[in-house]
Amino acid sequence: MKDLKHVWFIALKDLKIFTRDRASVFFFVVFPFLFIILFNFLLSGVGSEDERLEMHVLTREPAGGLSYQIIGTIETRDESQLGPGQPKIVWDRDYDAARQAVDDGDLAGFLAFPVDFTAALTSGKPTELEIFADAANVNVRAALNGLAGAISSQIGADRIIINASIALLVESGALAPDTESVNRAVQQMMTDIITAGASGAPETYITFRTEKVGDVEAVNPANFVIPGYLVMFVFFAAAVGSESIVRERKNNTLERLLATSVSRESILGGIFTGSIIKGLAQIIIFWGVGILAYNVDLGLSPSAVIILSFLMVIMSAAFSVMLATIARTQRAAASLAVITSLTLAPLGGCWWPSFLYPDWLQNIAKVTPHAWATTGFNKLMLFGADFSAAVPEMLALIVFTIIFGGIAIWRFRTSAT
């Protein structure tokens, strides 16, 4: 009880000193947001607009075929009218050029109507829509398949109605039963159906949905940027805070504390608690601003995001105390803080998504707590994972905390004066 009081008073004293120091408050609170504003801006080009799925469609039929009408109704004319997540449909004109583009990797894939599309359709012969796509691009391939499926099932349904109508017309004598008359009638009806709503809502002719395939979808860049900078700056600020712990040793106040009734454990606990409270304030600000100003989505399990943030704060505080017990001077503490923070952050995927790194680099990155933390946040906030998926990352941060804290306690016992 007495010890807890001491811990609390030491933490309060540290916070009081902290808030008197404008430079460190700036560093803790304002500085991270300058980065967030900048990087969110830089990445926003990549995030939403450009990552809209583009589907290329073309026809090999001579002009006047039914496929022209179909493509005409589904083609995207005004991109600004598309809802979020809706794909853009582009009408390409040259089949050979499109194939070449796919081979060269300039185009992910396209859907082509065959040369005999109208003829086959009107005569009731089977025909196939051709999908030509880069095998590696699952997203585009799945989307093109979805589109082709939607077109053929719509046409199939139309065919049934048309066949029934033709049969009625022939039976009532309104239509001559010869092949040429029937074919002409079928094509006329087909055209009428396709262009029926052309003035109103052309997109109703074919409706289709694209399945979400694979890992990354177009996302709010803040869902990556905010956790990345949270990890970087919570760690950075805590590490820099070790300088003030060394100052405590250098300005002899630590020695003064050691001569009072306060136990060494309470002194260490107080310093640790002060650092944790500063970190908590940071994550509250990060998530507060992230949610209110950047529409950050915490994913399926906000509680996992909170726990991960909390563990990040505790781990960083342990690192800070450890650094303070290792560094001999304030200057050494400050330089070590800057060096470790600025190497671990990019390696740990705070600046760029680490899942884009080559495997060997991802393996090296696992020695950084940052990599575990960012991986956890990415899983939860980008890939739609649930709580249990982030448990390994939480455990990893606990292990780092134990290692850093253990070294800090050992060093504090043996080295403080």
Place this chain on the structure above:
Amino acid sequence: MVEEFVVVSDLQKSFNEHKAVDGVSFSVHKGEIFGLLGPNGAGKTTTIRMLSTVLVADGGEITIGGHSMQRESAAIRSIIGVCPQELALYDDLSALDNMVFFGRMAGMTGLEAKEQAMANLKLMGLVDRAKGKVAKFSGGMKRRINLAIALMGNPQLVFLDEPTVGIDPQSRNHIYENILGLQKKGMTILYTTHYMEEADRLCNRVAIMDGGKIIAMDTPHQLKSQIGPPEKVTLEEVFLRLTGRSLRD
């Protein structure tokens, strides 16, 4: 019958082979001002740090207020106050915040700590600067705050390690008066200095240290009598006679 409040016997401390304190023994009576006198490097601060539980001795025994250093250092910490040779203050906090913080660390309640902090500030003539940031204080003012913090929590024994180093004569006189006032209230004081006239003026008894050893110990009057008429000689001359060196070397 004098009560021995501090008993030190055969205290030892080395830093990398160098014997900073080499077999020091002395005792301090309850209620007296005991001076540890000696040139820089004599081992005064190292002795004080061991007595104040901060540094672990290599050998020897320390008993303070009946408590053994080895077994009851916590009990010792609860009855001592320390004014370290180097300023030990939080520069970014106010004088009052510094004192209240250390008062609470000494086990006082918030209210007690505040009351005593104001009383001590008054003693040091710094009441009007209570809310001022320590960083803005002059050297003499910082020294006074450094001393005032040592008194928080009403310790029975205070260690004052060269409390008057580097301050103006006026502040120095102010501090002397305060120290004599503390003695009147019954505090026991262990005082270190390398100013001989200061020890002469304040201390009931002094131990002269050199090279980690105590080379003489008695009242200033007795020490001076050994080399001449006490009113004519100084402790400075006593030291010169004992070591063949001047103190200020």
